[in-house]
Structures are given as structure tokens and as C-alpha cells.
Amino acid sequence: MTVRVLLLAAGQSSRMSGADKLLMDVDGQPCLRTLALRAYAAGLPVTVTVPAPDHPRARVLVDLDVDVLAVPEANLGMGHSIGAGVASLPHGSSAVMVVPADMPELCSEDFTALAEAHERNPMAILRARDANGRHGHPVVFPSDLLGDLQRLSGDRGAAGIVQAHQGRCIFIDLPGQRATTDLDTPSDWADWRKSKKT
Template structure:
């Protein structure tokens, strides 16, 4: 699956965190953004979209083998990152995996499970992680034929419009628990999650 790069979306501004960067929160002993890059790097080459430098996220990723994409228009929303990152996908890639950087329970095994579904369900165009009870989440793999559509998205809606347009071509791959959907967008959510981790 080396021909399926992972696009790690990490250019957002954590608007709901009250000035705290959620991607710099410590998870498993390291900043969340580095943890996310590590699990991505375990399954394929990584293209990471980052806000303009200087930014603490660059230091958190220092020394890693990543293709860094700068997103000067990150304030537009997620699709600015998608457009710029998709432009870096090699022409030889059969597909690309889109991964949000703020999923603290997702693992490299989860990413591998979604990657395997590409081979196991070759009749589909989109392969997507889901919670154990079937709620669609991340990561999401898009066939090469859909990358041009990703490259023309605007705003902050992500790739949902493309997914909706191809619902009959989507395979949902259940992952353990809430791994595919658990993101923490507020200090309160982080505090509650840490409390549950300790218990």
C-alpha cells in the first residue's frame, strides 16, 4: 500500500480551545500532532498540511520524514488544506488517505484496516473508517479518480460533498470503539477524556 499516501490535515486553528492548541496536547507522552504523524507514517508516506510558519507544530514534527505543505490560506477552512495537499499526491498513487490530526485514540492498526479494505472491496471508490457501531468517521481513502474533485473544494466542509455524491461507492470499515470519530475540540472535552483515561 506504499502507493497510497496519507494526507494529514493539521493546519486548523483550534478555534474552540480558548487559545490552546489541541494538536499540541500531550497524548501517549508526545504532542498529538506528532502522534498522528507517527501512526500515519507507519502505513505510508505522509503529506502534512500545516499553518504558516513560525508555529509550534513545526518543532513538534522536527526530525520526521514528512512532505510538509504550507497552507497560507488555512483560515478559509479545511478545504484550503485539502487543495494544497492533494496537489502533492504523486501521479502514480492509486488513491490517497485523508486523516485528521486530532483523533487521539486512532491507531496505526486502524489505518491498516481501512487500507486493507481497498483491496478487499475493489468495487468501491471511497473507503472510510467507522465507529464499532457504524458511525462514519476517519480516515477516509479516496480513489485516484476522485482526487481532482478534492482539489477543487472550497470552504470548510471537508470532503463530505464528494462522499455524499458517491454514497453507493462507499465502504465503511468498522474500527474499535470510538477510535474513528472521537475528536476533542474544547478544553472541557479534553479534561473529561483525560479523566476517563485515568479511570
């Protein structure tokens, strides 16, 4: 079974005061590139949505063995970006692992843990959870829900699909705050960097 990672990187980074959160440094490389490398290191195929084929985000991926998908209408909301990403997946994908690309604490072993859980539970929705029990990402959707994901639009993302199939959810606990650390503002990034030094 093939679980494909869908890294969502087509958003506007509108809360960063002109900076691009996905190009911020994480382990010596742009955040987006680091996340793509970690997913790929888990042995999983990776698709990355970006705003345009010539966008700086696309350029930091150019030498990686990942599929880059331009979603020029991503400003319509995360749901639209997810829908376009899922529609682009190769035939035969058994599941999609949806991951916002602004989550710098996710590690290769986290991607592996979700993929292995899918092998054990191929019809479940798998939701990562942090050490405090808060729901986060990645989220794995099985093959029979890919059509629903393709039809998404707007800003709600896939929350409605998860809610409609709550009985199929299995939670996968990840260490620390990996599943819930997403950085949207300059202060988020500054606080996170400070926490890494302590």
C-alpha cells in the first residue's frame, strides 16, 4: 500500500509581516525543504503544493525527488489546496497523509509512525496527537475518502470529513509537541527558536 504525503505549502503566509514562514531556517535549510526531506527520508512519496511553479518555495525543492504542484487558486482556502493536491495523486494511492508545511518539529520517524499505523488500519482516519492529548497533524485519510477530499473548497480544510467519520478515527501519539507546533507569525518563530536554546 502506498501512502503519499501531501505537504501543504501554497498558502499566503499572510501573518508573517512580509516574510515567508516556509522559507524560515530549520536545521540550516528552508522549513519547507526540511519537511520535504524528512518525509522523503521516511521512504514515502511526497507531493508539495506551492502557489506557482516559479515561486521561491518551488525553487527550494527543485533538486528533490518530490512532486511539486502549483495551486494558483490556493488563496481560496486550505480546502481548495487539499482538493487540488489529492486530485493530482497517482492512481493506486492507498491513502494520503495531509501535513501543513509550517510544522518544523515533525521528524521522519513521525511520518513513518503514521504510515505504519495505516498498514495496520487501512480503513481508519489516523490523527496525530501531542503529549498533552491535543489533536494535530499529520492526518492520514484512507483511499475511500480521497474523492471527498478532492471536492473540498474554502478555509475549513478537511475538518468536516473527519467530523463525519469520527467513528473511524484512531489517534497516534507523537512525542512532545511535534503534532501541534505550527508557526504562523514572527513571534511564533521567535518563541520557538528561544525554546530550542533552553
